[in-house]
Amino acid sequence: HLATSLPLPSEMDHLRPRIDLIAFMIDIKSKYSLKNVEASLAHVDASFFLGKVCFLVTGVGRVNYCSVEMNAIWKLGEVYCSPVLFCELELEGIRVATAQRLLRMLQICAGHIPGVSALSFGSLMRNSADE
Amino acid sequence: MDETVAEYIRRTVLKIPRDEIKTMLEKWGFLSETQLQTVNFHQIKENISLDVVQLCEENSADIKQAAVLDIIYNHIYPNKRVWSVYQMNKRGEEMEFFDLTDFKKKFKRRLRSALKNVTINFREYEDNAIWIRIAWGTPYTKPNQYKTSYAVYHSQTPYVFISASVLRSNLPLLCQALVVASNYHDIREMELRSHSLNSLKDIVFKRYSQNFQTYYPRPLQERNVALESADPRIVQESRNEKERIQRVNREVFGDGPQPKLEFAQYKLETMFKSDPKMDVLDKKEPFRCLVKFSSPHLLESLKSLAPAGMADAPLSPLLTCIPQKARNYFKIREKKGFFPGSFVSP
Numbered sequence: 116h117l118a119t120s121l122p123l124p125s126e127m128d129h130l131r132p133r134i135d136l137i138a139f140m141i142d143i144k145s146k147y148s149l150k151n152v153e154a155s156l157a158h159v160d161a162s163f164f165l166g167k168v169c170f171l172v173t174g175v176g177r178v179n180y181c182s183v184e185m186n187a188i189w190k191l192g193e194v195y196c197s198p199v200l201f202c203e204l205e206l207e208g209i210r211v212a213t214a215q216r217l218l219r220m221l222q223i224c225a226g227h228i229p230g231v232s233a234l235s236f237g238s239l240m241r242n243s244a245d246e
Numbered sequence: 247m248d249e250t251v252a253e254y255i256r257r258t259v260l261k262i263p264r265d266e267i268k269t270m271l272e273k274w275g276f277l278s279e280t281q282l283q284t285v286n287f288h289q290i291k292e293n294i295s296l297d298v299v300q301l302c303e304e305n306s307a308d309i310k311q312a313a314v315l316d317i318i319y320n321h322i323y324p325n326k327r328v329w330s331v332y333q334m335n336k337r338g339e340e341m342e343f344f345d346l347t348d349f350k351k352k353f354k355r356r357l358r359s360a361l362k363n364v365t366i367n368f369r370e371y372e373d374n375a376i377w378i379r380i381a382w383g384t385p386y387t388k389p390n391q392y393k394t395s396y397a398v399y400h401s402q403t404p405y406v407f408i409s410a411s412v413l414r415s416n417l418p419l420l421c422q423a424l425v426v427a428s429n430y431h432d433i434r435e436m437e438l439r440s441h442s443l444n445s446l447k448d449i450v451f452k453r454y455s456q457n458f459q460t461y462y463p464r465p466l467q468e469r470n471v472a473l474e475s476a477d478p479r480i481v482q483e484s485r486n487e488k489e490r491i492q493r494v495n496r497e498v499f500g501d502g503p504q505p506k507l508e509f510a511q512y513k514l515e516t517m518f519k520s521d522p523k524m525d526v527l528d529k530k531e532p533f534r535c536l537v538k539f540s541s542p543h544l545l546e547s548l549k550s551l552a553p554a555g556m557a558d559a560p561l562s563p564l565l566t567c568i569p570q571k572a573r574n575y576f577k578i579r580e581k582k583g584f585f586p587g588s589f590v591s592p
Contacts, residue, residue: 118483119555127483145556 121155135225136167138217143174143183156195166237167224168197171213176203198240247303254391255302255312258319259295266322267294273318276311277301309391313367317379320396321371324443327396327409331438331446331572332421334404334430342429344401346370353378353427360419365389374401380420382413395420398443404430405450407443437575445505449569455502491552491559498566504545510574512537512564517580532580545569 116123116131123131137159142148152170159168170192174180192199202213224233262270268287271277277298285297302311320327354366363383370376378397383389397420398407406424410417421433440446448454482488518533541547545568552559560566568574 116481116483119487123483147556
């Protein structure tokens with residue numbers, strides 16, 4: 116399900132399946148996209164932040180066009196206890212690899228991987244990011 | 247033939263893309279069809295230009311003919327120059343019948359009375375456009391053919407499009423001559439500049455598609471198909487929002503292509519608004535700041551901002567008013583009692 120912002124329109128509630136993972140996409144070239152994500156985060160129930168939220172930062176290939184500070188992004192990940200992934204959508208290889216990562220995370224968050232919970236996976240990702 | 251004329255013609259030919267040289271020379275009409283057939287237009291441009299100069303030598307070309315070739319080149323490639331728009335005013339008199347011969351005579355007389363050393367050439371085009379080429383000299387030197395100004399006057403309108411050149415000091419002379427020749431009272435520079443002459447004309451003659459205030463009905467199914475991606479597994483949650491953005495965009499920008507501008511410049515002379523605790527500029531002077539937007543096609547990129555998810559819709563009226571107000575240079579001052587989108591014309 117794609118949305119430009121939260122909250123989701125309530126008229127579609129009855130058609131919507133259970134949400135297992137929310138990936139917030141931030142375009143590093145657009146401060147507007149960061150603001151939008153920050154505003155949308157306020158509408159997310161606290162239980163999602165136990166491993167069912169991640170931040171996906173796009174546009175990282177174009178270093179000259181960065182508008183969003185890396186500090187702001189790291190801070191976001193810290194404050195909301197969620198992992199931050201980076202990718203460049205314009206390159207097919209990276210796009211596919213990122214999609215596979217997200218799919219893996221989704222499987223865990225949906226409970227399809229026995230022995231691994233969203234929460235444990237989330238803390239695993241956070242610890243490896245700190246190194 | 248004068249050395250300088252030969253060199254000028256040679257350099258003008260070199261500017262033309264090779265595939266266009268023959269057509270342009272035919273438009274020029276100075277060399278006969280037989281003469282043109284003797285030129286190999288597939289050789290390198292350097293050699294083509296030398297052949298052309300040789301032929302011009304045979305026909306004893308002078309500066310007047312060379313100037314006409316330059317006008318033709320600039321008429322086909324006007325976007326190589328920066329154009330400003332000027333508007334003339336009459337003192338409420340009736341529009342007089344336009345006499346081209348009279349205009350040319352008065353223009354030349356007025357300009358030459360102020361500065362003897364000028365080369366002046368005219369060429370008329372469709373839609374009543376009169377192209378005027380002026381090469382400037384000084385009281386003591388001959389006109390420099392490489393320092394030219396162009397004025398494009400549409401005789402049925404009060405508008406003149408001027409591409410000045412380096413010698414801006416001659417601009418008042420040019421403006422005076424235009425006013426006198428066209429029987430107007432005065433002339434003012436509009437705050438509208440661009441490389442694209444046609445776009446400037448579109449803006450000033452209102453030839454672009456303007457925003458619609460009325461509801462523009464389009465079958466709902468057609469629109470939904472456009473918004474949904476081909477893959478049925480992707481659900482668009484924000485369909486309503488996207489439709490709203492499209493609708494607002496269409497209302498503001500209209501449906502057709504936008505006129506082509508490269509810049510919008512806003513000179514701010516407003517007070518700096520900061521947290522009172524920060525104690526910045528406690529003298530309370532206006533904070534002078536220049537904001538410049540540049541783009542290969544400014545209006546189209548503004549139009550695509552909201553649909554691309556990079557800005558809110560609707561955009562600030564300061565940006566969207568550009569074609570309607572026919573200006574892309576603004577001065578913004580404080581206004582007592584805030585009125586959104588207010589600015590003071592200079």
